[in-house]
Amino acid sequence: MREWFGRRVRSGYERLLRREIEGVPTHIAVIQDGNRRYARQNGDSATEGHEHGAETTEQVLEWCQDLGIEELTLYTFSTENFDRPEDQLEALFDLIEGKLREFADAERVHDNGVCIRALGDIDRLPERVRDAVDYAEGQTEEYDQFVLNIALAYGGRAELLSAAQSVLGGVEDGAISPDEIDIETVENRLYERPVRDVDLIIRTGGDERTSNFLPWYANGNEAAVFFCTPYWPEFRKVDFLRAIRTYEHRQESWxxxxxxxxxxxxxxxxxxxxxxxxxxxxxxxxxxxxxxxxxxxxxxxxxxxxxxx
Incomplete structure (x- = not known):
């Protein structure tokens, strides 16, 4: 009875929030934090926590499409994640590989014209994951109705450092004049870029920091940020709509x-x-x-x- 009542309350709150929302961001980026803590809380393994988180990811993709959002970027695997124990890394790589291939073959992806792209230092990933990236991108490269970016082996500071080193090398070689360095010069040396600048960053799990995520495209665009306490597998549509409302208030203030x-x-x-x-x-x-x-x-x-x- 209590669970039924809770669902009814959430459903009513969702409808209320949806009526309050007049505009939506074009590009949302999500830091999917709390999978392992969720698993520990429920007596599961870290792998099971990530699997539950992958289910939430699929729901968020549907919510974005329902609201007319055009681009979603998911912080799936950071450069810092390489420091995790080997058994956890292998399980994560297995999950990422499997989900990339599953998404690439899913009817809903093709029916909705979803273009899947990977952002990050992809060459650092195992060959099987790189192959899955190539497969997903190849299967969906002709689509343009919705863009799903998967940030893999991604680190914002590493990205900016690499771009700066590349620009410096160009100056030293005489290929670039210091007077010619502009925004486009830097952007051309970053990882594969999102199609649009980031309008809203969402982070689950309770931490209030953006963790080196898309600094050029989010901070440079003064993106709104929404922090919430639910772990990623617990993230609900109500939380998602509250994040959209935060973006709207940020736009009104701006x-x-x-x-x-x-x-x-x-x-x-x-x-x-x-x-x-x-x-x-x-x-x-x-x-x-x-x-x-x-x-x-x-x-x-x-x-x-x-x-x-």
């Missing part, structure tokens, strides 16, 4: 801040920045609280009267 900065600039300058401030204010005016919008309207009315005089 729009309001931009509008206020533009309004302050508009009031303080009559220089070349004036046109830019007016343009920004027109774009984000609706993000201001109603009282500020009314004062702005009054100021514009007074300005028109002065111009007429």
């Amino acid at each position: 729009r309001t801040a931009r509008a206020r900065r533009a309004l302050a600039l508009l009031r303080a300058t009559g220089s070349a920045e004036l046109d830019e401030a007016k343009s920004v204010l027109r774009r984000f005016r609706d993000a201001l609280p109603s009282g500020e919008r009314e004062r702005l309207d009054a100021e514009e009315f007074d300005a028109d009267d002065r111009a007429a005089d």
Whole structure:
């Protein structure tokens, strides 16, 4: 009875959250933390914890597609994970290999036009995993309705360090002039990149850190971040919708801040920045609280009267 009641409450809360959500992020990145702690909590092996986590991954993929999200990146195996005991690594590699091949052959993947891509230092992975990566990418490379990125052997600092070393090597060889180094120069030397910058990072398991995950594409885009306590196998649709709501609130705050900065600039300058401030204010005016919008309207009315005089 209690379990039935809990499901009814969650279902009602899901419907409430869904009604509150007006827009969704384009690209979500997920740090799937807590598989092993979940296993210990339930008296299971680490491998069983990861298997339960893989079931959650499939659900999240469905939720993304239902909401119209266009890209999902999963932090599946980090460079730090190579330090785990050999037996755990082999079990993880077996699971990753199996899931990649399963996804590549799944009807729902092909029916929904899911393009599977791997991000990271793939050459460090065992041959059987690299073969599974090639198979999954080859089976889905023509699709463009939804992008599923699997971050494997991924480390953000290692990625940026490798890119910096490559740029430095190009300068030393004379292939790159220091004056020509720009964002594109760096991006061309990163791992295989996501299709879109990250709008929202979700981390389960209770830790409040982003763990070296996609720093160029998330931090550079000022992505919203949602931390929650459930372990990854326990992550529910309610948690997912709460994360989306966090993103919406973050966007609203960003729009309001931009509008206020533009309004302050508009009031303080009559220089070349004036046109830019007016343009920004027109774009984000609706993000201001109603009282500020009314004062702005009054100021514009007074300005028109002065111009007429």
